[in-house]
Amino acid sequence: MRAGGEVPDLKALTTGERIEVLRRERGMSRAVLAGLVGRSPDWLKKVERGQRQITKLPMLLAVADALGIADLSVLTGDDKPVDSSAWDGEIHHTVPAIRDAIRQVGFAALIPSGHPLLTPEDLQQRVSRLWRVWHSTPRQRTVVGTELPTLIHQAHGAIQAHQGFKRRQAQAAAGDLYRLVQRLLAHISEPELHAVAVERGRAMSESADTRLSVTLAAWSSSVSLSASGYFDEAAHLADVGVRTLAPVLAKPTPEVLGVLGALQLEAAAAHGFAGRAGDAFRYLDQAALTARMMPPGASHLQSGFDGTNVEIIGVIVSGGLRRTGEAIVHARRLDPTTIPSVVRRSRFLLEIAQTHALRNDPKVAIEYLRAAADVSDEAVALIPWVRQLADQLVADAPAHVRRSATQLADQLKAVR
Structure with a gap:
């Protein structure tokens, strides 16, 4: 259970500064806290100095847990208390089935999947189709996430059923699949599960032994x-x-x-x-x-x-x-309308919103943040720092747009 406790006046501080104050108050060195959350001291130093943001909710929860903070608003500066235990369940409803599939496929010989066997060519076609869906639908995590568990089982089945060149073809397709799993799990799963997806994508691509597959693994690992x-x-x-x-x-x-x-x-x-x-x-x-x-x-x-x-x-x-x-x-x-990928288009508008927030122009920032959410609320709302940005814009907004800013912040928090 995450413990509470009295904290100093943190109202004027950034999230990074709050973490540093709370860390020092608890007598923890930077190396100790970084180790507890599985990151380097240099990473934590950059967070505390505002040179880096914590962009994943699981990591924010891990920091709160390590510091013994029960209310996430102590770290984020939200006006309303945010009980960290509210996130003890799943951040997105597709994660449990994906987690189970990732854990089970290593024992495929002991736990038959019951799914139809795919040829390497069929597997590659299905993976490519899901990548196209990822970039084209506003609800990419929901739509793609519902199909991934079955395809994960089928990918491993295809690898086990073939030898030689056909096996390497299946491994290349599986590498592409795990890169998609990696993208989907970003921000919404425990870091360990995300790391497994990254590592499997790399291992599959190395086994496929083609220049393109290996360099794609280098990209996703980077x-x-x-x-x-x-x-x-x-x-x-x-x-x-x-x-x-x-x-x-x-x-x-x-x-x-x-x-x-x-x-x-x-x-x-x-x-x-x-x-x-x-x-x-x-x-x-x-x-x-x-x-x-x-x-x-x-x-x-x-x-x-x-x-x-x-x-x-x-x-x-x-x-x-x-x-x-x-x-x-x-x-x-x-022109945002010329960006083919829905995910990239929403991210572009989101980055413009953040830029205007940095320039102390909350009214324009709110407009761009709403535009980003209109393109894809899933792509935007599941990034933890976006919710923090939305709350900050509520606080900074002129009176005549504060209601709209509040509605937007509530809309983003409702996406799970």
Whole structure:
């Protein structure tokens, strides 16, 4: 049970500053608290100094648990108490079945799934279809999540039923599948389950032993490392992926260009989060060149890489560096309706909302946050820092838009 306790006056402090005050009050070193939540001391240092946000609810809950805080509002600054035990259940209703499937497939010989056997080709087609659904539906976690458990079982069944080249085909498809599982579980599952999905995707791709599958695994692992605060490792892995593609860049296919661009953007984001502006914008420029080499209208299936994605990451990098003016410049270059991916479109509008919040313009920030939720409330509302942003906008909003801001905050909190 999470214990309560008296806390100092934290009203004027950010979440990171609150964590530092509470940590020191409890006599905990930075290394101890970081270890309790499975992160590095450097990650916690950046959180406490406001250089990094806690973007996943499970991690926020882990910090609260380690500090003995029963009310999440003590950390987030919400006006109303938020009992952390309310999240002891599932954050999203699709997670339990996915968790069970991930745990059971390692014992497929002992626990037959009863699902029809797929050929490697059929498996790849089904995985690709779900990736298209992920990028095209506003309720991506619900729609995709309901199909994943069966497909996880079928992926492992296909691997076990084949040998040689066919087996490697099935492993490549399973790697693509686990990258989708990784994306879905982000923000809504325990970190351990998310880590299993990342690791299985990497292992499947290594076993498939194709250049594209391995570099896709490098991309998705880099995304995971960056999300966990390991920016140097994330940037290094993305760069390794870029170098791995070098032998096939003389005559690159659209698929190769899509993976290359995704790796370049991930490196840009990692360097940006680490505060290295020069490296971040160098990779961003490289990604822009890669996007111009893509066929007109082409977009990479898994990463969503295309020219619009370059501008989205430009907003994220500039915002992370607190260069809000540059972020607005990137945002103005892009018409949201031209972004093919629903997930990317909502994220673009969300990043603009955050940028305007940083510029102390809550009215415009509310407009963009509502627009992001209108595109996909699931893609927006299940990111913990978005709920914090919504509550902050309620507090900062002019009187004539505060009611609208409150309704928006309540709408986001209702998505589970």
